[in-house]
Amino acid sequence: MPRFIKRTLAASVLLGLTASCTQEAEPPEAGLLQFVPAETPYVFVTREKLPDGLRDKLGNYYAAQLASQRKIFASVREQIEAEAAGSPESEKVAKGFDILDAILSEFEGHESIEQVRELGLEPAPRSVIYGIGVLPAMRVEISDAAKFNAMLDRVEQKAGVAADRAKAGELEYRRIDMGPVDAVLAVTDQYAIAGALVDSRFDTDLPLLLGQSAPEKTLADNGDIKALTDKYGFVGYGEGFIKVDTLLSIALGKATGRNAEIMKALQPEPVPMSAGCSALTEGVVANMPRMVAGITEAKDERMVARFTWETSPVVAEQLQKLAAPVPGVGQPYDGMMSVGVGVDLPQLRNGIESLLRYVMNNGAECEWVDKDEIQQAIPQLSMVFGPMTAGVKGFNLQLDELTLDPQTMMPTDVKAGLLAAVDDPRGIFAMGAMFNPALAALDVPSDGTFVDLPPEVGIQAPMPNVKVAMKDQSLMLVAGNDSTSVAQSMLDATPTTPAPLMVFDYGIHKLVEKFGGLVEQTAANMEASGDAAMAQEMRTQLESFRMQAQLFDRVRVSVLADKQGLTMDQVMELR
Incomplete structure (x- = not known):
C-alpha cells in the first residue's frame, strides 16, 4: 500500500479517537x-452506545491517554523528521506533524470524560471508519457541533493552516490541500465527518462522503x-473487517473502477515485484483473504475482543493440527503472570514443508524463489524437528510472585512453576542427566512427588528452593520458599478444549504496583x-x-486455530 494511504489511514484512526458520541436517540435501523x-x-463500526458504567470507565481512560499523547508524539516526531530531513517530502511531513500536534494540544489538561466534553466530544463514540474506494472516510456522532467547530478553528490557528471553506448545499465543509488528494472535514448537528478525496473525483465523491447522496449499494443493504x-458473536460495540486480498490487488496495480481512478491520481511508486512474484503473493493471500475484529462481550467489569485472520478451509485444517494440549494452558489464572504454549512440532514441520512446496511449485516465475535451495531445506526440517523434539508439546509458566534486589536486579524470592508437556518425561530427564551428572543421581518418582534439586545441578542460584516432579506426560519445576500452592496448581492442571496455541495472562495492576517504584529507581540511576x-x-x-493499570486489572490474550482460521481472543478484566 502506498505510503500516503498508510499515513492517511493512521491519521483517520487518530481523528476517530477524538470524535464523540451523542446523547440523542439511537440512529435508525440502517444507522451508520x-x-x-x-x-x-x-470498515470498523461501533453501532451501539456502550453501557453507561463501562462508557464512563473507557471515557476516562481514553481521555487520560489523549491528554498524555502530545509529549510522546513529540519524541516520535523528532525521530521521523530527522529521517525525512532533506527529502522532497520533508516539508509535507512537517506540516502534517504541525496539524497532529495542534490536535493533541487540545487534549492536554483534559484528563476526564467531563473535561473532554468541554471540547464538544467524548472519547467512546458510536462511529464508522470505512473506504470510499481505498481512501479513508469516517463519520462519528458528536454532542455539540459549535464546540467541536471551535476546536477545529483553534487547531487551524495553532497549526498555521487555513483550510478553504466551501458549501455543499447548506452544509459547510473545510477543504485542506494535501497534494493529489484533499482532506475534507464537515460538522453537522449529529456527526463529525472526515475523509480524503482525490482532486479528479472530488465533485463526484464529495456528496457520497457528506451523506448527500447514497452509495449504489451499502453495507446496510448487503448484510455483510x-x-x-x-458468525463471530459480535455485540455491536465495535466490529469490522479488512479485505487483505482486495488491498493487495490494488497495491499491485490491478485496481478497477473508482480505485483505478484514485490510484492513477495518487501515482504511487510501483511495488518492486515481478509478475511471477505478484502471482505467487496473490496465491498465498488468497488463502488468507480477510481479517475481522470485534467486541464479543462488554460489561462494566469485563470486555472481550476477538481478532480472526480468516483462511481457506485447507489452511484452517492445517492450523488446527498445530495445537497440542498442555495442562493448565488456557485455564483461569489470577497470579502475576503466566505464559503457555502448545504446538505439535511434527505438525509444524509438516505445515512448513507444505508451504515451502507450495512456493516451489507456484513460484517458478518469481525471482525470489530458489527451487534448489527449497529442495535442500525441506529434508533439513526433519533434523530441526527430529526425534529429540517430536515428543515436546509445549509448556506452561506461572509466575505468582517475584521480588528483585533493587541494586542487582536479581531475584531474592520467587513463587513460580514451569510445566513441560512431553510424551516421555522420564526420557527427557534422562537426556538432561547425560549433560549434568548431578541429575543422574537424582531419584524422581513418576507420581507427582516433588524432589529438591541439589545445588550441584547448577540452577539453584539465583532461584531459591527449586524442586522437580514428574506425572503422566508432564515434567514440572517449581521455585520459591513458599511454592506449595504453585506445585498443587501444576499437579491439578488439565488441558482445555479446544487447545490454544498460546496464552499470555498478566495482572497489569499487580505488575505496576510491584515494579513501578523499581522502574522509577532504575530510570533515576540511568x-x-x-x-x-x-x-x-x-x-x-x-x-x-500506570494508565492502563487504572482501567485494567488483568489481561489475557489467547491464540487458537479454528475452522475460521487463526483467532486471537483478548479478555480484559476491568477495575
Whole structure:
C-alpha cells in the first residue's frame, strides 16, 4: 500500500479517537452503515452506545491517554523528521506533524470524560471508519457541533493552516490541500465527518462522503456486518473487517473502477515485484483473504475482543493440527503472570514443508524463489524437528510472585512453576542427566512427588528452593520458599478444549504496583549515569502502564486455530 494511504489511514484512526458520541436517540435501523459503500475494502463500526458504567470507565481512560499523547508524539516526531530531513517530502511531513500536534494540544489538561466534553466530544463514540474506494472516510456522532467547530478553528490557528471553506448545499465543509488528494472535514448537528478525496473525483465523491447522496449499494443493504456479527458473536460495540486480498490487488496495480481512478491520481511508486512474484503473493493471500475484529462481550467489569485472520478451509485444517494440549494452558489464572504454549512440532514441520512446496511449485516465475535451495531445506526440517523434539508439546509458566534486589536486579524470592508437556518425561530427564551428572543421581518418582534439586545441578542460584516432579506426560519445576500452592496448581492442571496455541495472562495492576517504584529507581540511576534519553523513555513507558493499570486489572490474550482460521481472543478484566 502506498505510503500516503498508510499515513492517511493512521491519521483517520487518530481523528476517530477524538470524535464523540451523542446523547440523542439511537440512529435508525440502517444507522451508520447507510453511508458505507458495499464494496469498501475495510470498515470498523461501533453501532451501539456502550453501557453507561463501562462508557464512563473507557471515557476516562481514553481521555487520560489523549491528554498524555502530545509529549510522546513529540519524541516520535523528532525521530521521523530527522529521517525525512532533506527529502522532497520533508516539508509535507512537517506540516502534517504541525496539524497532529495542534490536535493533541487540545487534549492536554483534559484528563476526564467531563473535561473532554468541554471540547464538544467524548472519547467512546458510536462511529464508522470505512473506504470510499481505498481512501479513508469516517463519520462519528458528536454532542455539540459549535464546540467541536471551535476546536477545529483553534487547531487551524495553532497549526498555521487555513483550510478553504466551501458549501455543499447548506452544509459547510473545510477543504485542506494535501497534494493529489484533499482532506475534507464537515460538522453537522449529529456527526463529525472526515475523509480524503482525490482532486479528479472530488465533485463526484464529495456528496457520497457528506451523506448527500447514497452509495449504489451499502453495507446496510448487503448484510455483510450482520453476517459478521452472527458468525463471530459480535455485540455491536465495535466490529469490522479488512479485505487483505482486495488491498493487495490494488497495491499491485490491478485496481478497477473508482480505485483505478484514485490510484492513477495518487501515482504511487510501483511495488518492486515481478509478475511471477505478484502471482505467487496473490496465491498465498488468497488463502488468507480477510481479517475481522470485534467486541464479543462488554460489561462494566469485563470486555472481550476477538481478532480472526480468516483462511481457506485447507489452511484452517492445517492450523488446527498445530495445537497440542498442555495442562493448565488456557485455564483461569489470577497470579502475576503466566505464559503457555502448545504446538505439535511434527505438525509444524509438516505445515512448513507444505508451504515451502507450495512456493516451489507456484513460484517458478518469481525471482525470489530458489527451487534448489527449497529442495535442500525441506529434508533439513526433519533434523530441526527430529526425534529429540517430536515428543515436546509445549509448556506452561506461572509466575505468582517475584521480588528483585533493587541494586542487582536479581531475584531474592520467587513463587513460580514451569510445566513441560512431553510424551516421555522420564526420557527427557534422562537426556538432561547425560549433560549434568548431578541429575543422574537424582531419584524422581513418576507420581507427582516433588524432589529438591541439589545445588550441584547448577540452577539453584539465583532461584531459591527449586524442586522437580514428574506425572503422566508432564515434567514440572517449581521455585520459591513458599511454592506449595504453585506445585498443587501444576499437579491439578488439565488441558482445555479446544487447545490454544498460546496464552499470555498478566495482572497489569499487580505488575505496576510491584515494579513501578523499581522502574522509577532504575530510570533515576540511568539518568545519573548520563543516559537521560533511555531514562525518559523508561518513564514514558511506565506512565503508559500506570494508565492502563487504572482501567485494567488483568489481561489475557489467547491464540487458537479454528475452522475460521487463526483467532486471537483478548479478555480484559476491568477495575
